[in-house]
Amino acid sequence: MKLTAAVRAGRKYPKATSQELSSGFSPTVHLKDVIYSIRIALASELDKVEREAIYVLTEANMRDMAVQSSTGWDPSQKKKELFHQHSRFVIIYRIPEDVQSDSSTSHTLVDHIVAFAMFRFEAERGEDIIYCYELQLWPSVRRSGLGRFIMNTLVQLGAKYNMKRVKLTVLKANTPALAFYHAIGFTLDPTSPDYVDEQDPVPEECDYQILSKGI
Numbered sequence: 001m002k003l004t005a006a007v008r009a010g011r012k013y014p015k016a017t018s019q020e021l022s023s024g025f026s027p028t029v030h031l032k033d034v035i036y037s038i039r040i041a042l043a044s045e046l047d048k049v050e051r052e053a054i055y056v057l058t059e060a061n062m063r064d065m066a067v068q069s070s071t072g073w074d075p076s077q078k079k080k081e082l083f084h085q086h087s088r089f090v091i092i093y094r095i096p097e098d099v100q101s102d103s104s105t106s107h108t109l110v111d112h113i114v115a116f117a118m119f120r121f122e123a124e125r126g127e128d129i130i131y132c133y134e135l136q137l138w139p140s141v142r143r144s145g146l147g148r149f150i151m152n153t154l155v156q157l158g159a160k161y162n163m164k165r166v167k168l169t170v171l172k173a174n175t176p177a178l179a180f181y182h183a184i185g186f187t188l189d190p191t192s193p194d195y196v197d198e199q200d201p202v203p204e205e206c207d208y209q210i211l212s213k214g215i
């Protein structure tokens with residue numbers, strides 16, 4: 001039987017363990033004199049406290065914008081999407097300074113989640129892709145290259161599993177995020193409702209865009 005790309009993606013990629021996903025990646029990154037700890041995890045591996053921290057960060061950043069958009073904001077729907085069995089996470093923890101200087105202390109007990117991306121391996125129009133559903137940073141850690149670092153990690157994960165592009169949805173009202181994605185090389189994807197070409201010369205009215213970057 002010929003497997004479609006969707007079946008292949010459904011069968012193979014979601015089964016990669018977090019150890020397999022993480023292999024080849026450094027567990028820390030040093031940006032602007034701060035050491036961040038990186039964890040790649042499956043939704044099923046997150047405990048209650050981590051799930052809550054991830055939801056609270058998402059809500060703090062997105063709720064107000066979402067309620068004014070066509071997507072709206074439904075907490076239980078958002079939690080279902082975030083922690084779906086196919087969701088994978090790149091989670092960034094900031095290691096407090098007193099712990100950084102004391103190598104004898106395990107940092108795991110005092111870690112703080114400062115940023116994360118949630119992504120899934122998917123197939124669209126016969127193409128294997130990484131879909132980035134969320135990229136969220138607390139304001140205190142923005143503009144230090146962390147967003148770029150996380151998106152580069154998704155590109156590298158995509159390369160490792162032979163994905164063809166990284167794709168995401170962004171609200172048009174979210175102008176800082178649009179500026180960020182353009183700065184790191186994302187462009188309007190042909191599946192975006194407002195993408196215009198010879199075959200589809202009339203853009204569809206909508207309040208979001210689909211962007212992508214080839215791998």
Ligand SMILES: CC(C)(COP(=O)(O)OP(=O)(O)OC[C@H]1O[C@@H](n2cnc3c(N)ncnc32)[C@H](O)[C@@H]1OP(=O)(O)O)[C@@H](O)C(=O)NCCC(=O)NCCS
Nearest residue numbers: 061135136137142143144145146147148176177179180183
């Ligand atoms: C958008 C977001 C992820 C960017 O992350 P970040 O770590 O601050 O971005 P970086 O520091 O890696 O920025 C890389 C480049 O993107 C551009 N950029 C980033 N933030 C920008 C902003 N607010 N305005 C304009 N350009 C911006 C800049 O060119 C920047 O390079 P520079 O700092 O050398 O000028 C972060 O601001 C965020 O979490 N925002 C709230 C949540 C959100 O909107 N997520 C996206 C949902 S689709």
